[in-house]
Amino acid sequence: MIKNLLNDKPTKLFVIFTSFFVANALIAECIGGKLFSLEKLLGLPVHTFTLFGESGLSYTLTAGVLLWPLEFVMTDIVNEYFGPKAVHRISYVAIGLIAYAFIMFWVAMSVPADSWWRGSKAEAGVPDMQTAFASIFGQGMWIILGSLTAFLVSQIVDVTVFHRIKRRTGDKHVWLRATGSTIVSQLVDSFIVLYIAFKLGNNWSWQRVLAICMVNYSYKFVLAVGLTPLIYLLEHRVDRYLGHDTAKRMKAAAMGKEPLLETTLTND
Structure with missing residues (x-):
């Protein structure tokens, strides 16, 4: 049974996509506390x-914005071959594991620190390792809530826009549905995280929320357009x-046009 699953190309592809999707989201959350110019x-x-x-x-x-655009690219590829239910499932898995990770971060910050370890990096300019550790992994609850x-929400928006465009264009204009859905969903993502984390959590003014939202979104917009060739490259490789026949059946099934026929198992 396990051998058959591991030899089934669509199954292997889905496992790879899910693993990258979850790992990428978790890494983006972990490094999101750093700001850069x-x-x-x-x-x-x-x-x-x-x-x-x-x-x-x-x-x-x-x-975190260094990695999130790749997340939306992966969303579009999964959407193309496996459909919205698959995107929803891996999104729920990612959110669950991110929440679990932050719980474990909190546990790790809460356990008593060894006295030698706390001062072990003093010569490197870090006088208290416990404070540094907590500063890196201890994001505010409003930021975590806003981010998740x-x-x-942005994943649901991305899936919805993607399929509405594809119903109108069919298999043509990959760039339109991929880039279009990403552009819309990233605007939603940028606004919601700032609204929850800083409007509700830190009482920012509306003008500040909207201004920083548009600054962040302008970067994401340019990157979404710039990554469009990557969508074509990934789809070509997939x-x-x-194989052409299997890929065609999967795309049709993803749109709900026909049931996905059982794929031929290979030993490749």
Whole structure:
């Protein structure tokens, strides 16, 4: 039984996609506490600007945005071959495991720290390792709630927009459904996380929420468009791996046009 499952190409593909999806989401959450300057990363001078009456803005972004665009690319690929139910399932798995991870982070922060360990990095400029550990892994509850809620809602939006576009275009215009769904869902994601984490959690003004939302979204928008060739590359590689007939049946089943026939098991 296990050998048959492991030799079934669609099954192996789904396991790989799910593993990457969950790992990518968890890593993005873990590194999200760091802020970086996009201008400095690109070797450009930092310029501040005003948006919605909020001054002093620049492209200072959370490190999590380095990975989240890949999450939406993966969503579109899973959506293309396995359908919305599969996207929902791996999204629920990701959210459950992220929540579990943060519970374990809290447990690890709460256990008594060894006195030698606390001062072991003092010469490297870290006088208290316990404080540093808690600062890295201890995100505020509003941020965690906002991030998980935004992730779930944006995934549902991405799936819905993707399939509405595909029903109109069929198998043509991959770029339109992939990029279009990502552009819409990332706007939703950017707004919800800021609204919950900082409007509700820290009483930010609406103008500040909207200004920072648009700064973050402009980065995500450009990246979503820029990653469009990656969608075509991944789809081409998946089609070759599955075989044309199997890929065609899976895409049809993902749209609910026909039941997915049992795939031929190989020993490749």
